[in-house]
Amino acid sequence: MRWSRKISVVGAHAEGEVGNVVVGGIPHIPGENMFEKKEYMESHMDEIRQMLLFEPRGGPFHNANILLPPSDPRADMGYIIMETTEYPPMSGSNTICVATVLLETGILPMQEPITKLVLDAPGGLISVVCTCYNGKVTQVELTNVPAFAIHLDTCIEVPGIGSITVDTSYGGMMFAHVNAEKLGFRISPDEAHEMCLVGQKIKKAVNEQFTVVHPENEKIRDVSNIIFEGPVERVESGLVSKNGTVVLHGRLDRSPCGTGTSARLAVMAAKGIIDRGERFENESITGTKFVSRIVGHTKVGQKDAVIPTVAGQAWITGIMELGIDPTDPVAYGHRVSDIWF
Known part of the structure; x- marks a missing residue:
């Protein structure tokens, strides 16, 4: 050769x-x-x-x-x-x-x-x-790394979709969070292509209408990924939910997304949904799962942040x-x- x-x-x-x-x-x-x-x-x-x-x-x-x-x-x-x-x-x-x-x-x-x-x-x-x-x-x-919410329950206008409510956050990458059910999605594999198209529109709108920047490193800025979130349910072992994350290049993360899971913990903590030490099981669009917890609290700049753990397996x-x-x-x-x- x-x-x-x-x-x-x-x-x-x-x-x-x-x-x-x-x-x-x-x-x-x-x-x-x-x-x-x-x-x-x-x-x-x-x-x-x-x-x-x-x-x-x-x-x-x-x-x-x-x-x-x-x-x-x-x-x-x-x-x-x-x-x-x-x-x-x-x-x-x-x-x-x-x-x-x-x-x-x-x-x-x-x-x-x-x-x-x-x-x-x-x-x-x-x-x-x-x-x-x-x-x-x-x-x-x-x-x-510490994860934190940036915007909570904020309204944006998305061309072709209308007015929707989003959260934004940092979990190692920048995210926008949307309610999957309100956008008509069950988070199933057959919906992935349409979720990608909608996710790209939402990402463009968020980055045009919001300033999303890391308070300690301005080079980390702008939303990369859109998390379509399912409902959070409380079960005997803790909290469970499902999500589909449209990543920057317009396709679905096959895993539950580790930085996205961290970002979800930060937003849930900011909204009083989850406490330190509680187990959160996040399921992907493919059915795989990450298990996560908040193990500490800190500050990133002036923002309240959580220290998350995320567990899974690789092959x-x-x-x-x-x-x-x-x-x-x-x-x-x-x-x-x-x-x-």
Whole structure:
């Protein structure tokens, strides 16, 4: 083979959401911390993301994570998260994939029954507790960055839809929350295409009518994802709900969305629906689940914030060597609007 570049990838998914992990073939990425490294990749090395996530190697439902030495000495490993249209500060499903790949491939040592790690993400340090049995990671519980509500029960006008009420929040990415039932959705797989079309309209309206910005990092701004929320029900074990999250590039998250689950906890706390320590089980449009809790309270700027934990499982799907043939006319990928919104 006449490859001019080779990248080693371990395939993985967390509760249905693809989060492949790059374990080799990446050159040095400048930056004092993971956020700066993320920005450098975005500006100067974006062809790597295109190679991994665009067709013919990827698709709209692919994400990837690049393992890097940590910038913070308290961390065991660093990583940059890549989605098909952005580099988010944090992602719960991707973090679960990263922790699972690190331990199950032996990059970091596994201790049974519990292995604790600290991961250095662009959004901040993420503590993870991995439950392990017989060489397998059976659960990853992550303590996310602080999550907080920004707007609550605010009315916006959406062209073609009308006046609707939304919440906005930060859970590692920026979200807008809408009531699925009021928009005519049951959150079932057959509705996904229409939910994406409606979600894109809502996102555009929110970003035109609201200012949504992180109080401590103005580079984190604008709503990326729309959470179509089902009703929150109280059962013996805690609270349960279902959601479908339309992510930035206009498709449904296959998992319950880890940052979205964190954002839901922040909004529920702000509305007095959930207390610290209560169990919240969030179900995805595909039927997979994350279990979450609020384990603390803090401030982010002047905003009241919660410290959430989110737990789920990931599975390794393959080991790949991806390469660039210099004669390939689409070596760094392409997108066609039949499936790429």
